[in-house]
Structures are given as structure tokens and as C-alpha cells.
Amino acid sequence: MTEMPDTTDDDRLVLDPATHDLHGDNDRLRAAGPLVPVTAEGVPAWAATRYATLMSVLTHPDLSRELHHWTGRDAMPPGTAIDRIVSDTSMLNAEGERHRRLRMPLTAAFSQRRLNGLRPRIEELTARLIDHLAEQPPDQPVDLRPEFAYPLPREVISELIGIPPAHQDELHRLTDAVAQVGDLEDSPGLRKELRELLDRVIEERRGTPGEDLITDLFELHEKDGGRLSEAELFATIELLFIAGHVTTVNLITNAIGALLSRPDQLGLLRAGQCPYSAAVEETLRWDSPIAYFPMRYAVRDVEIDGVRLGTGEPVLACFAATGRDPDQYGPDAHRFDLTRPQAPHLAFGHGPHFCLGAPLARLEGEIALRALFEAFPDMRLASPVDELPPIDTLLGNSTRTMPVILGPRAR
Template sequence: MTEAPATPPAPFAAHVGKHPGEPNVADPALLADPFGGYGALREQGPLVRGRFMDDSPVWFVTRFEEVRAILRDQRFVNNPAAAAAGGTGQDPLTRLLDMLGMPEHLHVYMRGSILNNDAPDHTRLRRLVSRAFTARRINDLRPRVEQIAEELLSRLPEHTEDGVVDLLPHFAYPLPITVICELVGIAEEDRPQWRAWGADLVTMEPERLARTFPAMIEHIHELVGQRRGALTDDLLSELIRAHDEDGDRLSDVEMVTMILTLVLAGHETTAHLITNGTAALLTHPGQLALLRKDPALLPSAVHELMRWAGPVHMTQLRYAAEDVEIAGTRIRKGEAVQLLLVAANRDPRHYTDPERLDLTRHPAGRAEDHVGFGHGMHYCLGASLARQEGEVAFGRLFARYPGLSLAVDPDDLQRAAMPGSWRLTALPVRL
């Protein structure tokens, strides 16, 4: 539907094409058409040899059955040190952080993230925050999510220029960032700064990261210090209590990285689910008409939009903790695998007519039949919140503005050249 910029993010462009026959995730062709490009790799085989952004070798896992199996296979770990990845050399995570210009003394904050931990640490950290994301807590949040959505939608006309408004900064981003910041306990006056930091991080530009990441860490430390003197019922206060009552449950570094992860992951991907989904519906009027006719389709619609146009196209690297055979291919201990969610979610071996957007594809009451939110131990902690925000966003947007239409040709929509991510840089519409 769209074409991404041809230039991959620095400093990874230099590695593209260095190994003919081994696709690189920063390849401009894959950035421009990940559905077609990774789909072609899927048809080559369930595992295909390729290269990560830093030029390190990786196994691309392309098909639904194999992707889902590895996601729940604890022989594959997120922490490269646990798999002795890289042998005697620098492990891939350290090499990537160095390439991104991350100051060495801050590496510990990336390594301390729940995203880079495996059991038992991952289990311990997840348990500390999981109460905030139970079905009951999320359901209780719905009236507030609806209120925020209505407030944002009512103000859209104030942001129009020549009848056009960009939904990304005026609806898709502020909805989830307001919700997650209220849940965590980030003050309203600090939220624009978090939005700006998030925008810096996704550029993957070392100069910006070298400024932004230290500023974020310092800010979180200050935030913790301020809140410690006036604890409330938000998630930040719960983490502080866990840290202060028992340092073995949550270290200082883990607390900081947990806040960082929750706020950024809690709004970035949801914002792009909303914009990707809106663009998909506006370019598939028959499917939009189904949704207008039957709003009860909203939960199914969110699942299908996550499958068909989800913002996350691949997981972070995982590493074999021992020799493992997958689909007839031997993966050696320490070797990296890249799970291609974008290829798995359109695998014709699993789905009938997978290239077709079909809001009725996921019947109510059935188990989740896509890997857009992952699977297994590292299944997205905030998936239920993201789904709810998507249901509210699509339902309220199209009800409030029944004549909504794209303000540009679909082929003119621009996307960020970010490997593994499918995100619009703007979504101009007419109300």
C-alpha cells in the first residue's frame, strides 16, 4: 500500500548487501514491502539464513507453526549471555548498543529490562506488574479510555488545516500515552517529553540516542525520588514499595527499566495499531461497512487488524541455549533466531486466503489465532489493554466521524524506515 524511504537507518546501511544471498533486515526492499519480501522468504523455507542489522548471522523463522513453537520453547532465550552467544567475542546485544551510541555505563539498563530476561528473573519481574493488567483491571479502565477518546475526537476539528487533520499526533498517540501514563503514574506535564523521547528512540540515530537515553534514565530516577515521598495507588508506587520492602524482589536498575519499558511499550505500538488499522479500514470500504453495521465485530476486527497490519513485524533476537533441531534444520547453541511475525501472520499453511483483510476471521470466544502479540512466556503483557484501546479507538472514531476519509492517495502515505516495525509517519484524513 505504501513505500518506505529507500535508506535504512544509520549506522546499519553499510551492512546491507555485504552477504549476497543472505537477506538483511535493514534491506530497503524489505523496509518498503515487508509483506511481500518476508512472504517470499517464507516460501523458501521455514528457516532461512540471513543477517541482523549489525551484520551478525541469524536464522529467520518464517512460518506460523515454527514461529509459534519457538515462542513457547524455553530452549530459546532472550539473554544472549545465557546461551553463550558469540563464543568468545562481544555478544550481539552489546555490539548493537555500541553501534547505537549507547553510553557503556547505561548498558545495564537495557540488560535489566524484562524484555531481555528469562526465567526465573522474567517470571519475578512479570509477577510484580501483572496485577495492573488483569482482565478485571483492564475492564475497569474502559470508561476512562472511552472518555479520553471522546475528548480527543471532539478536539480534532481544532487541529484541521484546509479540512485535513493528522490522526497520529492528535488521536492515535495521545490516547494510549494518556492511558498508560495514568496507569503508571506519570504526571500530565511530563507526557509530551515522553512522547518526544519515544520519537527519538525509534529513529535509531546514535546522536539522538546518546542524548535521549541518559535523559530518560535521569528523569526516571528523579521521578522515583519524588514519588517515594508521596506514594499513591499507581503502578509506580507499587514498584517503589516492592523495591523498598525487599530489594531482592526488584533492584534499582530493574525498577527504572520497568518504568521505561511500560511507558514506551504501552503507547508506541498501540498508537501504530490505531493508525495502521484506520488506514486499512479506510482502504477496504466493504470491511468498514461490516464494522459500521455490526459494532460487535470490534474485538474480532482488532485481532484481524493486528494480524494483517500489526505494527510489530519481528521479535527481538532469541538464542539457542543448546543445540536444537527445528523443521529439519540444526540450530547450534548460541546461534540467533529472528521470528518473523509478519511472515507467520500471513502463512497460507495456517490461514485461508491470508492476504485478504477479513474482520470475521477471528470468531468471538476462539483462542487468539495470530502472533501479533507474541506467544508463550514473553506474550505481550499489555495485550489486553492494547486490544481494548483499539476497540475504543476504532469504534468511537468511525461513529463520531462517519464521513472520515483519507486526505491523500493511499500510495502517498509514508512509513518510517525502521526494521521490524510498520508505522506511518502521518495519517492525514478529512473528517
């Protein structure tokens, strides 16, 4: 049985947020074991590297997301991506009855009925973006991350939540940095500015009800005797706004790169031999929008896959690593294959913390990819995907750009 070794950070595998070879790093992590001692943004942790192991971590009753269980939290460097996630006070880091209380009001917002109502609007926004792309020179590079993959989920989540038009330009300027679009860099100061702006938006919306999530949550807050406290209400809306579009940007960007790099797979879509939903699911498996996600903490000493976790030790979820685990997906797990028999993946998590926005992300991805590839049948990459700069974050997995030559629009 393995225990967390009493070693310095020099003896651990160090996770590089700016790596140019995330999947190579993950191959090495999986080879090192199911739970591997790593250093992530200065934090010593166990990394859950394989599908079966991560499934155990996500569902184990003795592992919790509640920060107070982490015995080493006082040594965590401030201002990092890990710090932002583990200190979040929304349902993200709640467990048990508190988690159910915070999550339940949001289920209606992502219900199938709500999604069916959103579909025409998503299609309308997508068509507008396609029209804008068609106005660009067909033989010059166009970066599809800021021009297509990003604005669609941003606009959808803004409308779903109920962001007033007067604040959208400033809010978009700040979230550009969070999504690593444009020249503004993400930073603790920028996150503080974004939080303060969202707080102002929420306060202003108190007296202006509408058909949106902010209104729904305010009504619940008033009717249900404070089922959501004021602080919880604000934290919930902030979480949904940021988490509700940034990972979908990565999903659409990654799918475009995967398909344009593999004409045989794209041909299956265009010939109608595979549905666009298959492209979404295979991208989620093969190139997860989330690389690593913190943390779960051992509530007591526990053994997982022959590794002993001591009370209070943190575990990092390696979502991108599990998507290419040959023990789960076979010896060709590294291959992007739309004809692969549908197998479950963990890109949206599992169990009580399964991503609420998963159906919306899938719907946006399918609509966006179908519209893009039908509109530009001669589209090709302007640069190989493996030469594009990665986004500089431990959490996300994508490229900062996705330049293509669109070619003429289909008639």
C-alpha cells in the first residue's frame, strides 16, 4: 500500500499550467500509478489519473469538497487558480444537505423544457456569427476562438442568467480574460473587478424582474424564507456566469481543431454517417475542456486502488487524463474516432456534483459545429493545432487561438 511520501516538491511530478504537451504529461501520470503525488501551483496533492480511480474519487463517501477538511489549506499560495476554486462558497464546494439545498433551485434552469425553449435562440445567435464570419476575407486567417467559439456561449449564458445589456460590454471585457480571449490577462485583481461588477448587476436586477435565472433565484429567496442566503445567492449567480460558458468555449475550440486535423472524421459528419452529437461526445472524451480540477479531501484515512490517503490530504481530478485511459477505452484510446462505440466519459464529472450545464454545453456544441461546417465546406486550418499556444491555466485544456482559412460560404 502506497502512502504520500515525506519528500520535497523536487521529488514530485510538477504539473505545468503552461505545458505544450498536456496529453503527453497525462500519459506519464497514468504510467506512474492510479494516484500520483504531484505539485500543482505549489500545492502537494494526489492526482487521480485513471478512469476507474477518478470514478472512485468522485463517488467515495470519505472524500469531500468541503474546504475545512483540508489540513494543508493554510499553506496554499494565494491568488492561484486552485485558490479561486477551493475557496468558492457556492454549491461547488458544498456537500450533503447544503449541496442539495443550493443545487435544487437551479435544476429548472437547465431542464429539458428550458433547453427546448433556448434552442431557437442559440440557432439565431449561431446564424448571426456565421454571417459575421462570411463577411471576412475567405482566403485570410480568421481566429475562430474569439470570433465564434467564445461569443456564442457567452451570449447564451448572459441571456439565461439575465445580464442587462448596459453591463454586457464591460462584463464581456472582463470575461474575455477569464476565457483567455484577447489581450487582457487574467489575474486576481481582474477576478475581483469581475466579482464586483456581477454584484452590482445582481443588485440592480432586484427591481427589474424578467424571464431569467436571476429573477427565479430572487423569487425563491423571497418566498422560501431565505432558503438561499444573500451570500449564497450571489455566489451561485457568479459561479453560473463564469462556469456556464468558459468550458464550452474550450469544447467548441477543441472540436474544430480535432475535425479539421482529421478530414476522414469530418467526412463522416458531412456524409451523414455520424451525427454531430458524436463529434461533441468524442471531443469531450478525447480532449476534455477541463485538464485538472481541485480538490477533494480525505475526511478520514482511506485506501483507493492500493494507495492510502491520510486524513485531510487533497486529491486533484485529472479529467483530460482519464479520457485517454486505455484501461477504459482500449489500446486506441489516443485516437479521435467518431465511430467509437458510445462509452461514458467523465468530462462533466459524476455523482452529486455532475455539471448542471452539461445538456446546455452539448446543445451549444452540436448547433455550433453543424452550422460552421455546413457554412464553410472548404474550411481548413491556418496552422497545425499542435503548434498553437495553449491556454495558460492548470484548469482548462484548449488553445489560445484557432486560426482557419474559411474559404467561400456554401450557397
